[in-house]
Amino acid sequence: MSNVRGDWNPQQYAKFADERAQPFHDLLALVTPRVFERAVDLGCGTGELTALATDQLEVREMVGIDNSPAMLGIADQYMSSALHFVRGDIGQWTGSGAPVDLVLANASLQWVPDHAAVLARWVRGMRDGGQIAVQVPANAAMPSHTVISEVAHLDQFAEAFGEAGPPEDPVADNVLAPEAYATLLHDLGCTRQHVRLQVYPHVLDHSRSVVDWVRGTTLTRFQKVLDEATFAAFVDEYERRLLATIGDHEPYFFPFRRILMWGRLRG
Ligand SMILES: C[S@@+](CC[C@H](N)C(=O)[O-])C[C@H]1O[C@@H](n2cnc3c(N)ncnc32)[C@H](O)[C@@H]1O
Structure with missing residues (x-):
C-alpha cells in the first residue's frame, strides 16, 4: 500500500x-x-x-x-x-x-x-x-525529541515552514x-x-535506528508540511545531530x- x-x-x-x-x-x-x-x-x-x-x-x-x-x-x-x-x-x-x-x-x-x-x-x-x-x-525531554525541535528551529528550514513556523511537538505540548x-x-x-x-x-540495532523509530511517528508532522527534498534534508540533519548527542552505538539502549x-x- x-x-x-x-x-x-x-x-x-x-x-x-x-x-x-x-x-x-x-x-x-x-x-x-x-x-x-x-x-x-x-x-x-x-x-x-x-x-x-x-x-x-x-x-x-x-x-x-x-x-x-x-x-x-x-x-x-x-x-x-x-x-x-x-x-x-x-x-x-x-x-x-x-x-x-x-x-x-x-x-x-x-x-x-x-x-x-x-x-x-x-x-x-x-x-x-x-x-x-x-x-x-x-519522552518530550529525551534527545529523540529535543533534537527534532533543535533542527526545526534552524534558519535553513525557516523559509520552508513559512509564517506558521515549524509544527510543535504534540508530546511536549499536550x-x-x-x-x-x-x-x-x-x-x-x-x-x-x-x-x-x-x-x-528498548534495545535497538544502532543509534541510527532511533531515526527510523521517529519516522513512523513524530516526524510525520514534518513530512506533512515539507516537500520531499526538504524533508530528506531535515532528516539528514536530525540524524547528524542526534548521533552527536547520543553517540554512535551498536546496539543502542533506548529508554x-x-x-x-x-x-x-x-x-
Ligand atoms: C501512534 S499511532 C497508535 C495506533 C494504535 N493505537 C497502536 O497502538 O498501534 C496513533 C494513531 O492515532 C491516530 N490519530 C492521531 N490524531 C487523531 C485524531 N485527532 N483523531 C483520530 N485519530 C487520530 C493516528 O492516525 C494513528 O493511527
Missing part, C-alpha cells in the same frame, strides 16, 4: 511493532475482566491491537476510531461481527447512542490538545462502572504529568484508578518513558 503524503505510513509504523505492542499489553492487563458489551479503541491505527483487545477481553461490539485513511485501510482486514472501524476525530469523540463499557486509547491521546477537556468527553461516553485505559508517551492525569481521573468520577510512569527498555492510566467510573 502506498503512503499518501502527509498521512501515516503503516509500514514505517510497523517496523518496531513488538516494542510498540508491549505497552498495549500492559494497558490491557490493567483492565478488570467483565462482560464488555460495547467498547471503543480511540486512535486505533492499523487495528491489529484493536482486534487483539476485542478477542482477549471478549468485547461483543468494538469500534476502532481513527482519522488516518492509510491506517484504516489496513485495519479493514480485521473487521468481524464484533469489530468495525470508522473514521473520526478522537479529540471530539464523546460517544453516541448507548454508553460504552470500555474506552481504550494506546499512543493516540498525545496527538490532540487539551487533555482535560478530551478526557472529560471520553468519560462522558462511558456508563457508570465503565473503564478507561490510556497510554501516552512521555502530555501532562502522571499526577495531573490521576487528578483528572479523580475529578471525572473514577473512584478507582491506577496511573504510572513506566520506562520501556522510552510512557504513562499508563486506568480508571473505573464510579460503580
Whole structure:
C-alpha cells in the first residue's frame, strides 16, 4: 500500500511493532475482566491491537476510531461481527447512542490538545462502572525529541515552514504529568484508578535506528508540511545531530518513558 503524503505510513509504523505492542499489553492487563458489551479503541491505527483487545477481553461490539485513511485501510482486514472501524476525530469523540463499557486509547491521546477537556468527553461516553485505559508517551525531554525541535528551529528550514513556523511537538505540548492525569481521573468520577510512569527498555540495532523509530511517528508532522527534498534534508540533519548527542552505538539502549492510566467510573 502506498503512503499518501502527509498521512501515516503503516509500514514505517510497523517496523518496531513488538516494542510498540508491549505497552498495549500492559494497558490491557490493567483492565478488570467483565462482560464488555460495547467498547471503543480511540486512535486505533492499523487495528491489529484493536482486534487483539476485542478477542482477549471478549468485547461483543468494538469500534476502532481513527482519522488516518492509510491506517484504516489496513485495519479493514480485521473487521468481524464484533469489530468495525470508522473514521473520526478522537479529540471530539464523546460517544453516541448507548454508553460504552470500555474506552481504550494506546499512543493516540498525545496527538490532540487539551487533555482535560478530551478526557472529560471520553468519560462522558462511558456508563457508570465503565473503564478507561490510556497510554501516552512521555519522552518530550529525551534527545529523540529535543533534537527534532533543535533542527526545526534552524534558519535553513525557516523559509520552508513559512509564517506558521515549524509544527510543535504534540508530546511536549499536550502530555501532562502522571499526577495531573490521576487528578483528572479523580475529578471525572473514577473512584478507582491506577496511573504510572513506566520506562520501556528498548534495545535497538544502532543509534541510527532511533531515526527510523521517529519516522513512523513524530516526524510525520514534518513530512506533512515539507516537500520531499526538504524533508530528506531535515532528516539528514536530525540524524547528524542526534548521533552527536547520543553517540554512535551498536546496539543502542533506548529508554522510552510512557504513562499508563486506568480508571473505573464510579460503580
Ligand atoms: C501512534 S499511532 C497508535 C495506533 C494504535 N493505537 C497502536 O497502538 O498501534 C496513533 C494513531 O492515532 C491516530 N490519530 C492521531 N490524531 C487523531 C485524531 N485527532 N483523531 C483520530 N485519530 C487520530 C493516528 O492516525 C494513528 O493511527
